[in-house]
Amino acid sequence: TIEGGRHPVVEEVLAKQGSAAFTPNTCSLTQDAYAWLLTGPNMAGKSTFLRQNALIVLLAQIGSYVPAERAHIGLVDALFSRV
Numbered sequence: 207t208i209e210g211g212r213h214p215v216v217e218e219v220l221a222k223q224g225s226a227a228f229t230p231n232t233c234s235l236t237q238d239a240y241a242w243l244l245t246g247p248n249m250a251g252k253s254t255f256l257r258q259n260a261l262i263v264l265l266a267q268i269g270s271y272v273p274a275e276r277a278h279i280g281l282v283d284a285l286f287s288r289v
Contacts, residue, residue: 207234213258217273230275233259247269256287 209228217228244252266272266279
């Protein structure tokens with residue numbers, strides 16, 4: 207579960223450009239909902255959402271800062287994202 211997760215790279219680029227702030231996202235995978243099929247129009251942020259959560263999991267696994275309000279992440283042995 208990741209609540210209020212942010213993509214640190216996109217967030218920094220938006221800040222440097224003076225654009226609108228990055229909108230935090232929540233991702234919750236459970237035993238009953240362990241996979242998602244994410245669809246939507248082009249340029250809707252699907253790839254950013256997938257990469258953001260993969261990056262947050264990777265940062266958590268190495269014991270680094272996690273750009274989220276709250277995160278509960280167990281041990282992960284593989285990350286898969288088809289973009």
